[in-house]
Amino acid sequence: MNFHSFLHHREGTIQKWLKPEDFFNLFPCFVRPIKDELTSSWLYRLAHAHHLKVFTFCRIALNNKTVWNRDIDKCITADLLYYLSIRNNITFSEAFNTTLKSYEGILFNTLNINGGTNWISPLGIYHRTRTRNSLMCCPSCFKECSIIYYKKAWRLSLSTICPKCKVSLIDHCPICKQPIIFHRHDIGNKNKIENSNMASCCNCSFDFRNIIPENVNDRDHQNQVILNELLKGKSHFNLKAPTFFKILRIIIRVLNSRSKFAYPFQKEVFKQMNIRYRPSLGGYENQFEFLNILRRRELLNMSMWVMNHWPNRFININNTSKTGGFIWLNDKNIPIEFEKVIRENIVKLSS
Numbered sequence: 001m002n003f004h005s006f007l008h009h010r011e012g013t014i015q016k017w018l019k020p021e022d023f024f025n026l027f028p029c030f031v032r033p034i035k036d037e038l039t040s041s042w043l044y045r046l047a048h049a050h051h052l053k054v055f056t057f058c059r060i061a062l063n064n065k066t067v068w069n070r071d072i073d074k075c076i077t078a079d080l081l082y083y084l085s086i087r088n089n090i091t092f093s094e095a096f097n098t099t100l101k102s103y104e105g106i107l108f109n110t111l112n113i114n115g116g117t118n119w120i121s122p123l124g125i126y127h128r129t130r131t132r133n134s135l136m137c138c139p140s141c142f143k144e145c146s147i148i149y150y151k152k153a154w155r156l157s158l159s160t161i162c163p164k165c166k167v168s169l170i171d172h173c174p175i176c177k178q179p180i181i182f183h184r185h186d187i188g189n190k191n192k193i194e195n196s197n198m199a200s201c202c203n204c205s206f207d208f209r210n211i212i213p214e215n216v217n218d219r220d221h222q223n224q225v226i227l228n229e230l231l232k233g234k235s236h237f238n239l240k241a242p243t244f245f246k247i248l249r250i251i252i253r254v255l256n257s258r259s260k261f262a263y264p265f266q267k268e269v270f271k272q273m274n275i276r277y278r279p280s281l282g283g284y285e286n287q288f289e290f291l292n293i294l295r296r297r298e299l300l301n302m303s304m305w306v307m308n309h310w311p312n313r314f315i316n317i318n319n320t321s322k323t324g325g326f327i328w329l330n331d332k333n334i335p336i337e338f339e340k341v342i343r344e345n346i347v348k349l350s351s
Ligand SMILES: [Zn+2]
Pocket: 138, 139, 140, 141, 142, 162, 163, 164, 165, 166
């Protein structure tokens, strides 16, 4: 079965009414995912509810030894999700909502299982470890929530701030600088899970709840609030969420480009925003998903500033900086609405 079949044909019948025989299908300590929880975080809590390490639980209960060797938030199959939904007495869509695939249709058209996808931070998987700072968390949320869990949005490169706590997210341990890899708590310490704490560093055990969170300014916070509302499907700047994210991505690309054709546009944005101009570094590591939290926040803020009062400010910056329309039009993912703005206002093309 695929995701579409489960979501559209069986949704109404899945666990609608629990019958006596269904009771024996449930896990002994079933755990429901929290509304905005990430699949891997839910699996971790599920395993620990059974007093089992994540690897043992997945091997025994899911008959799956490879869950933690890949990006399970991205790659989990429809069949496994269905199995988890039955065993935890939730609907298939509740289980599906924990996955990064649930952003399809809003952040991207199709999630690429085997490669990179725009807005998804790549884990850099090496066996059971991760080489990249790809998972983020909010130390304040950990401090305040009764249940420690990881949010789905903490895997997105557009997340740099916790909209609820108004503080910066972290993407690595401030003490030992290692990435956040909570399932690695369950490696070693044979037969012991007491030491396992999702709120702490898997390498040096530093508890992230001891971090004094970095406050952010009102403008940065407001931008993150807007981005998170768009993730839920709301419109902003007169643009529907899928179109907004496509345009945002293209503007980020140009603002972060090393092409000499992008410089006039970049310089004009820096000038109008009263920021000192710094050219981008370029290269493979300059890809948006690979940048650190501060640089991503800067690019998001600049791009959203350009998109404010859409499309007037954008047209004005293009015309003031004498930027040719081709730097936008050569993007293969350009949405029709954006292309129309360019063709009608920025470059007059002969028919
Ligand atoms: Zn928070």
